[in-house]
Each structure stands twice: as structure tokens, then as C-alpha cells.
Amino acid sequence: MSQNEEVTGVLPEDNAAKAEKFKEEANEYFKNQDFNKAIDVYSKAIELNPTIAVYYGNRSFAYLKTECFGYALEDASKAIELDRNYVKGYYRRAAAHMSLGKFKLALKDYETVTKARPGDIDAKAKFTECNKIVKKIAFEKAISVEENKKNVADTINLDAMAIEDEYTGPKLEDGRVTLKFMEELLDYYRKQNKLHRKYAYKILLDVKALFESQPSLVEITIPDENKFTICGDIHGQFYDLLHIFELNGLPSETNPYLFNGDFVDRGSFSVECIFTLFGFKLLFPNHFFMSRGNHESATMNQMYGFDGEVKSKYSAQMAELFTEVYNWLPLAHCLNKKVLVMHGGLFSRDDVTLKDIREIDRNRQPPDEGLMCELLWSDPQPQPGRAPSKRGVGVQFGPDVTSKFLELNKLEYVVRSHEVKQDGYEIGHDGKCITVFSAPNYCDTMGNQGAFITLTGKDMKPKFTSYEAVPHPNVRPMAYANSLLKFM
Structure with missing residues (x-):
């Protein structure tokens, strides 16, 4: 009116x-x-x-x-x-x-x-x-109350798993991931083959032990002349993940990466994505990093397809083991003491420090409130102040909130993911809050580009590369999702 x-x-x-x-x-x-x-x-x-x-x-x-x-x-x-x-x-x-x-x-x-x-x-x-x-x-x-449930990881018997003669896929060398293994795995997955379950389980057990040894906030040092790449949500879009590596080079000690959560769900090649990322984490533990996203959780995986995909390609036992591994993923990364990277965003209060993030007890399913929840779920908003989240979890935070947080923690800007952006990225809050989203044409419907960020240690200035989706085999997104969501 x-x-x-x-x-x-x-x-x-x-x-x-x-x-x-x-x-x-x-x-x-x-x-x-x-x-x-x-x-x-x-x-x-x-x-x-x-x-x-x-x-x-x-x-x-x-x-x-x-x-x-x-x-x-x-x-x-x-x-x-x-x-x-x-x-x-x-x-x-x-x-x-x-x-x-x-x-x-x-x-x-x-x-x-x-x-x-x-x-x-x-x-x-x-x-x-x-x-x-x-x-x-x-x-x-x-x-779980009655049994004081044992970890699934403790029940896995790798010795009992035989490698059949007809298996022609990549093989771990002395139980270890090598560059040759990773190159063969990418090619094997490209042709829609499945990694042998013995190797899959070995990767999961090894990467769980590796993540257990890391803090909730990981500090990363990038030397002056070195390039560093940050990728956002991948969401099971394996062929687009391959495209990132084609555009920007395979991960290596001289080409480090940070993948910022939501590796799985929705896209129907989530198993391929997660084993690729975990493989590179084991190969380059100090030059390849992964943050937990809101979709690295049992509830989301049950609804949006990852749980169904793992059960279809492997077993219910492996799906449970993934939940245990995800519980140990770090929640945030701090680059050169200048840039904080987390999946979702900032907090419902102004006094949160990096020390608070470092001390979060993360070995659990994401709670409905508090620092861990907000790191995984929050979103920026253009107007000052805070508002209830459009997602129903976490908070929305304005430019003033970002500014205060950066000032308190002596940081320059934050990078987060979690939201589809038309160009694959968005610069908000006067350049102090950057969103990067790396799944182009999300769910085969959104028409967005994907993007990744590159920066060098010397100036830490973000540079953006946007790209279009590439073709993938004819398995539609959400193919493994809970039937309740398929016709939502």
C-alpha cells in the first residue's frame, strides 16, 4: 500500500x-x-x-x-x-x-x-x-546409553579384508598414500570405478588419527612468495573438483590448498570427492587442509544423500565411521595470523577470541547453539547488528560485528563459504568478509559459477578465479537423498 x-x-x-x-x-x-x-x-x-x-x-x-x-x-x-x-x-x-x-x-x-x-x-x-x-x-x-558404544574405528579389521585378483584399481604402497596412488585414483574415479574397500577403510582410519592430532583452530604459515588456494563448498560435484585441479594444479607442497567444508551431500559423487580430499590430506598433511562444514554431520548426511551413497557404494559400517572422522575435522584455520577461514561465520556475541575457538571441544555432532554451531552455520547480512538466521540455525551478522571481531583478534578479514553466489564468490562488509563457493551450477539447477581464492604470503590479497560447471555422468544430484527430500 x-x-x-x-x-x-x-x-x-x-x-x-x-x-x-x-x-x-x-x-x-x-x-x-x-x-x-x-x-x-x-x-x-x-x-x-x-x-x-x-x-x-x-x-x-x-x-x-x-x-x-x-x-x-x-x-x-x-x-x-x-x-x-x-x-x-x-x-x-x-x-x-x-x-x-x-x-x-x-x-x-x-x-x-x-x-x-x-x-x-x-x-x-x-x-x-x-x-x-x-x-x-x-x-x-x-x-548407546546401554552399551556405552564402542568406536566403529576400533572394530575395523583390515587384515580380514582380502584384495580380490580381479581388482585393477589403485593400490596403497606399504599402506601409504603416494602421488602415484592419487593420480591413478583421480583417473579411476573419473571412469566411475570404485576404490577397494580395504584401501577406503585404511584411508579413513589414517585420516581420523591425523585429524585427532590437530587443534580445533589450525594455524597456517604461508611464506612470502608462496601461493595458497582456498576452495568453498564442493557438495559431491567430483567432476567440478577435477576441473579445479585442472585450472589450478594438483595439490602439492608448493601448491597448498584449504577446502572449507561441505565436501559431501546433494551431489551424487560425494564418496569420490571425500576420498580424493582425504587422500591428499594424508599425502600432504602440512600443505592440504580441510575445515568442517555444516554438512559434515550425521543428520545432514542422512537427509541429503551422503549416508545413502556410502551405504550404496560400501556399507552402513563405513557410513558410521565417516561420522566419527567428521567429528575430528578442524573448525577453522588462521592464515599468517591475518585471515580467519571458517565454513559458516561469526558469533552471537562480541567477545569471542581465537583462543576461544582453539579451545572448542569439537569431537561431537554439531550442537544447535554456541560457538561451534555458529562457525558452521552463520551467514553475513548487509545491515548492521545481528538477526535470527534465515536457516533457522546460527545467526546473521552485520559489518559492524565483523569489524569488531577483526579488531579484537588483530585480523584483516574473514573468508567463509556456505552460500551459493552467482560468480562463485562475494566480497562483503567493506572487503572484510569474503564468501567463496566452489560448486558451479549447484545441484544442476542454480546456474551459478564456482570460484576459488588464491593469495600469496607476502600481501595476503585475495584473487578470484570463477569457472563454469563441467559435464558429469548421468547421475542426478540428490540421487541418494532421503526420499522425504526428493519431492520436497
């Missing part, structure tokens, strides 16, 4: 008609998978007529597609508040709860849908699947 219009209790008819037109326009953007534009236009419809449940329900769906689960939850709840009988509102809210790992709350909403639509086969299937997950979690909780 314009400021000149007189406010009355009744919505002018033309506003209602305009709002409906905006909704139709937004629906077209949604169909064409331009979800951000759809959100903008649904918002215009809501501004003109904030009483229609469908507008909020549709915007909630678009927010789900852009991983703004907190906003999706809000909109779905608003839609239900406006119309208790709007079944899609419960569907959307259940999907948002599922995406955040809040399975009991999701189950409640799916139950509402099945009661409202007893003949809806899809709703029944979703309710049944969600119910299975809730029961499984309760069962696992009970077992």
Missing part, C-alpha cells in the same frame, strides 16, 4: 488483483527454478495482501529450495495461522523441520496432513518414512 493511500480495514480491490498477478508471476519464476526472483515477487504479493495463506506457503517452498530453512519455517507457520485447513502449509513446515533435523516436529505435521487427507498416498508415505527415522533415532539413543 502506498503512503498516500488511506488506511482502511478493507483491502482495495486492485491491490488484491495486483497481489494475485504477482503470485502468478512468482509461480513462473519458481517453475523456471529462479527461486530468489520467485521469493522477491511472492514478497510483493504478500506486501499488497498479507492475508492469503497460499502466498506464504509458496514463498516457504521457494525458501526451502534456497536452503533458508528458518524463513521457510516462519512462512509455513504463518500460512497455517491464516488458514488452519491449508494442508500444504503443514507439508512445507514438515519439510523445513526435516531439513533442520527436527524429525519429531516434522512427524507431528505429517500426521496432521494424513488426518486431513486420509487418501493421500504421498502424505502417508512421508509420514511412514518420518516415523521410521524418529523410531530409529530413539532406538540408537537407547542402545
Whole structure:
């Protein structure tokens, strides 16, 4: 409503008609998978007529597609508040709860849908699947309390695993990763072959021991003339990972890399990505670095495909072992005491120091609040101050928050990942908060470029290389995801 219009209790008819037109326009953007534009236009419809449940329900769906689960939850709840009988509102809210790992709350909403639509086969299937997950979690909780559960790593018997004569893939040399092994592995994976499980398990056990020896905040020294590369989310896009190495060279002692979380999930070549990265970590332990992302967690892996992919290509036991390994991934890296790199972002309070980050007890699943949670989940916002996260986890932080944090810790800028950007990167907060995202055409739908950052020790100035997606074999993203999400 314009400021000149007189406010009355009744919505002018033309506003209602305009709002409906905006909704139709937004629906077209949604169909064409331009979800951000759809959100903008649904918002215009809501501004003109904030009483229609469908507008909020549709915007909630678009927010789900852009991983703004907190906003999706809000909109779905608003839609239900406006119309208790709007079944899609419960569907959307259940999907948002599922995406955040809040399975009991999701189950409640799916139950509402099945009661409202007893003949809806899809709703029944979703309710049944969600119910299975809730029961499984309760069962696992009970077992772990009873048994004081042993580490999976301690139960692996490598000696009992034979290498069959017909296996022609890469082989570890005296149980060690070599450059020859890594080069052969990349080529083997490119041709869609599978690393032998004995070698896969050996890599996991060795890399777990290596990560266990590292602090939660790793200090990295980059000599003056040396180049250093930072990559953002890879999300199981193995062929794009190969493309990064083609553009920028394979990792080596003279070509060090830091991969900043979210190596797996969504993309359906996550197993190939993670063994490639873990292999390079073992080969160059002091020149190849990996930060934990919000997707290196059991709940996310169960929902977004990694768990299903590991079970399909290997076993449930290996999926559990991955969870143990991820618990030991470092949470942040500090470069030359000048640049802090973490997956998500900054904090809900102003007094956090590097010492606080270094002392985080990280060997666990990411909590719902606190420093570890915020390092993995937070996002920057253009306006000053803080706001509740659009994701429903972590916080949003403004340029003033970034500035205070840098000043307190005598740093120059922060680098984070976690968000799709059209050019693969974005410079925010007066150059002090940089986002880098390395999965181009994310999920085969977003049309974005990927990017990586290179800098030298001498000046630490970030340089950006953007690139397009490359073709990959015909296995679609989310092929291994939980069935509840595939049709969200």
C-alpha cells in the first residue's frame, strides 16, 4: 500500500488483483527454478495482501529450495495461522523441520496432513518414512546409553579384508598414500570405478588419527612468495573438483590448498570427492587442509544423500565411521595470523577470541547453539547488528560485528563459504568478509559459477578465479537423498 493511500480495514480491490498477478508471476519464476526472483515477487504479493495463506506457503517452498530453512519455517507457520485447513502449509513446515533435523516436529505435521487427507498416498508415505527415522533415532539413543558404544574405528579389521585378483584399481604402497596412488585414483574415479574397500577403510582410519592430532583452530604459515588456494563448498560435484585441479594444479607442497567444508551431500559423487580430499590430506598433511562444514554431520548426511551413497557404494559400517572422522575435522584455520577461514561465520556475541575457538571441544555432532554451531552455520547480512538466521540455525551478522571481531583478534578479514553466489564468490562488509563457493551450477539447477581464492604470503590479497560447471555422468544430484527430500 502506498503512503498516500488511506488506511482502511478493507483491502482495495486492485491491490488484491495486483497481489494475485504477482503470485502468478512468482509461480513462473519458481517453475523456471529462479527461486530468489520467485521469493522477491511472492514478497510483493504478500506486501499488497498479507492475508492469503497460499502466498506464504509458496514463498516457504521457494525458501526451502534456497536452503533458508528458518524463513521457510516462519512462512509455513504463518500460512497455517491464516488458514488452519491449508494442508500444504503443514507439508512445507514438515519439510523445513526435516531439513533442520527436527524429525519429531516434522512427524507431528505429517500426521496432521494424513488426518486431513486420509487418501493421500504421498502424505502417508512421508509420514511412514518420518516415523521410521524418529523410531530409529530413539532406538540408537537407547542402545548407546546401554552399551556405552564402542568406536566403529576400533572394530575395523583390515587384515580380514582380502584384495580380490580381479581388482585393477589403485593400490596403497606399504599402506601409504603416494602421488602415484592419487593420480591413478583421480583417473579411476573419473571412469566411475570404485576404490577397494580395504584401501577406503585404511584411508579413513589414517585420516581420523591425523585429524585427532590437530587443534580445533589450525594455524597456517604461508611464506612470502608462496601461493595458497582456498576452495568453498564442493557438495559431491567430483567432476567440478577435477576441473579445479585442472585450472589450478594438483595439490602439492608448493601448491597448498584449504577446502572449507561441505565436501559431501546433494551431489551424487560425494564418496569420490571425500576420498580424493582425504587422500591428499594424508599425502600432504602440512600443505592440504580441510575445515568442517555444516554438512559434515550425521543428520545432514542422512537427509541429503551422503549416508545413502556410502551405504550404496560400501556399507552402513563405513557410513558410521565417516561420522566419527567428521567429528575430528578442524573448525577453522588462521592464515599468517591475518585471515580467519571458517565454513559458516561469526558469533552471537562480541567477545569471542581465537583462543576461544582453539579451545572448542569439537569431537561431537554439531550442537544447535554456541560457538561451534555458529562457525558452521552463520551467514553475513548487509545491515548492521545481528538477526535470527534465515536457516533457522546460527545467526546473521552485520559489518559492524565483523569489524569488531577483526579488531579484537588483530585480523584483516574473514573468508567463509556456505552460500551459493552467482560468480562463485562475494566480497562483503567493506572487503572484510569474503564468501567463496566452489560448486558451479549447484545441484544442476542454480546456474551459478564456482570460484576459488588464491593469495600469496607476502600481501595476503585475495584473487578470484570463477569457472563454469563441467559435464558429469548421468547421475542426478540428490540421487541418494532421503526420499522425504526428493519431492520436497
